[in-house]
Amino acid sequence: MLEVGGILSWIHEALSSSCPEWLTLLIEYVLIGVGFLALYALIALILILLERKVCAYYQCRLGPMRAGFWGLLQPFADMIKILMKEIIPLLKNDKFLFFTALFLVIIGSLCTFGALQFSKDLIGIDFNVGVFYVLAISSLGVLGILLAGWSSNNKYTMIGAMRAGAQLVSYELSSGLSLLTIVILGGTMQLSGLIEAQSETWFLFQSPFTWIAMIIYLIAGHAETNRGPFDLPEAESELTAGYHIEYSGITFGLFYVGEYVNMFTIAGIGTMVFLGGWQPFHINAEWAAGFNGVMDMIPTWLWFFAKAFGLVMLSLWVRWSFPRLRIDQLLHLEWKILMPISLLNMLLMALWVAYF
Amino acid sequence: MIKYIKDLFSGIYALLQGMYITNLNFWRPKVTEQYPEDRQTARQFERFRGELVFDMNDQNEHKCIACGLCARNCPNQSLEVITKSITTEDGKTKKVLDKFLYDLGSCTFCSLCTQSCAQKAIKWTNNFEHAVFNRSALVKQLNPEGSKAIERKPTVAAPKAAPAAGQNENQQ
Ligand code: SF4
Ligand code: SF4
Numbered sequence: 001m002l003e004v005g006g007i008l009s010w011i012h013e014a015l016s017s018s019c020p021e022w023l024t025l026l027i028e029y030v031l032i033g034v035g036f037l038a039l040y041a042l043i044a045l046i047l048i049l050l051e052r053k054v055c056a057y058y059q060c061r062l063g064p065m066r067a068g069f070w071g072l073l074q075p076f077a078d079m080i081k082i083l084m085k086e087i088i089p090l091l092k093n094d095k096f097l098f099f100t101a102l103f104l105v106i107i108g109s110l111c112t113f114g115a116l117q118f119s120k121d122l123i124g125i126d127f128n129v130g131v132f133y134v135l136a137i138s139s140l141g142v143l144g145i146l147l148a149g150w151s152s153n154n155k156y157t158m159i160g161a162m163r164a165g166a167q168l169v170s171y172e173l174s175s176g177l178s179l180l181t182i183v184i185l186g187g188t189m190q191l192s193g194l195i196e197a198q199s200e201t202w203f204l205f206q207s208p209f210t211w212i213a214m215i216i217y218l219i220a221g222h223a224e225t226n227r228g229p230f231d232l233p234e235a236e237s238e239l240t241a242g243y244h245i246e247y248s249g250i251t252f253g254l255f256y257v258g259e260y261v262n263m264f265t266i267a268g269i270g271t272m273v274f275l276g277g278w279q280p281f282h283i284n285a286e287w288a289a290g291f292n293g294v295m296d297m298i299p300t301w302l303w304f305f306a307k308a309f310g311l312v313m314l315s316l317w318v319r320w321s322f323p324r325l326r327i328d329q330l331l332h333l334e335w336k337i338l339m340p341i342s343l344l345n346m347l348l349m350a351l352w353v354a355y356f
Numbered sequence: 357m358i359k360y361i362k363d364l365f366s367g368i369y370a371l372l373q374g375m376y377i378t379n380l381n382f383w384r385p386k387v388t389e390q391y392p393e394d395r396q397t398a399r400q401f402e403r404f405r406g407e408l409v410f411d412m413n414d415q416n417e418h419k420c421i422a423c424g425l426c427a428r429n430c431p432n433q434s435l436e437v438i439t440k441s442i443t444t445e446d447g448k449t450k451k452v453l454d455k456f457l458y459d460l461g462s463c464t465f466c467s468l469c470t471q472s473c474a475q476k477a478i479k480w481t482n483n484f485e486h487a488v489f490n491r492s493a494l495v496k497q498l499n500p501e502g503s504k505a506i507e508r509k510p511t512v513a514a515p516k517a518a519p520a521a522g523q524n525e526n527q528q
Contacts, residue, residue, distance in 0.1 A: 054382075058381055060385075060387050317378065321371075
């Protein structure tokens with residue numbers, strides 16, 4: 001099979017046969033950390049290219065075509081360009097908070113990314129309160145954004161940060177509630193446990209209320225990435241770029257990368273919680289045994305990435321379809337529509353679990 | 357409450373309609389031209405104003421009567437009509453065109469000149485590759501050396517000059 005677990009256990013055995021235990025653990029931790037960082041950067045590059053291409057296709061353009069075949073090397077060129085740019089120091093701002101904000105955003109994004117379970121045996125973090133961990137650590141980004149806007153000593157960044165704060169704090173509620181709806185259905189908070197509970201059928205097909213939860217989660221998650229119709233904190237036309245105006249060079253690049261990977265992380269969590277994570281698609285019936293066998297042949301990491309990128313495509317589709325909301329419309333959507341519906345949905349899901 | 361639910365579903369329906377439209381656009385053929393590669397096949401609209409040229413016939417003759425209307429109508433003084441006097445066989449002195457200078461660098465492609473020319477002596481071509489290394493290379497002489505105006509009988513020429521300026525824009 002094309003699984004990666006074999007390679008991982010081979011590395012483990014090779015290391016532990018030649019090193020003492022503490023050194024093995026140390027090397028493995030470093031390897032995992034480096035691996036995660038590499039994957040993080042790689043996914044950011046893929047997403048940047050995907051975004052530019054898909055955006056162009058929605059506008060009847062071709063997008064980047066020059067760098068490499070079909071523009072495939074474009075994100076690398078962008079990366080080199082942004083690495084060579086100067087980091088412009090500001091005169092009257094809070095230097096310490098200015099750079100702390102950047103790292104808060106990146107750490108929040110990277111730690112949430114670490115909770116994704118890429119395949120059967122490519123799992124970074126697996127707590128017994130995994131869902132709780134994801135909800136908690138992804139809120140770290142809000143703090144970073146608020147600090148970034150505050151410490152830049154600029155009115156535009158300030159307005160952008162305030163909007164981002166209002167938006168992220170509100171939308172976290174309904175995304176959290178829809179995740180909790182699934183926790184009721186799955187009966188566990190551990191992400192691997194939730195995925196295990198979907199080995200027969202995905203949660204999406206286990207209850208009609210999962211559909212509502214998933215739609216609400218996708219809308220709220222989309223809003224949490226500050227993109228699409230919810231890009232008020234950045235609002236190029238009115239705030240130039242929102243909270244990261246004063247960041248230049250790679251400091252801006254890190255915000256940019258963080259935003260893109262957040263999009264993937266949201267899609268990944270949605271995949272794990274609603275679409276069965278790395279579980280292949282199974283039809284739960286006698287006659288479908290052959291079909292299920294074929295589905296099992298596809299490596300589990302491919303399942304995960306295919307589903308996650310499918311959700312990413314959905315988010316891009318939404319982003320390039322709808323005009324930006326006003327701030328009052330944004331809060332109306334959250335507090336008067338999504339929030340009551342997700343509370344009601346949670347109640348109905350509890351009844352469903354209790355009586356079916 | 358009923359209005360709330362109705363609004364919710366009509367909103368979702370409208371959003372889905374929007375997504376349907378953008379999805380149609382996603383699969384549509386793309387309009388981007390890959391310029392240097394498809395130089396031979398690049399499409400141009402006929403009305404595209406690339407560069408001003410004289411409407412020459414195959415005997416190396418143009419229609420310009422050196423009236424200077426175009427130069428006077430040009431808002432940027434991009435045109436310069438230099439005339440000379442010649443004596444025809446029957447002894448008359450006549451003003452004819454010596455040089456027609458066109459400064460592409462200061463032209464805004466407003467097309468006022470082609471509209472004001474009663475003889476339709478100047479027209480647009482689609483050539484858009486104007487890059488040169490020196491600004492003086494942008495000043496072009498539109499009447500080729502050795503070309504001359506079409507000989508015309510006075511009786512025939514008078515009604516021909518009649519159509520009002522501006523009616524036939526950009527006649528090719
Ligand atoms: S181009 Fe037309 S308007 Fe200009 S001088 Fe010649 S005839 Fe007159
Ligand atoms: S197009 Fe306009 S600017 Fe250009 S030469 Fe004619 S009148 Fe002048």
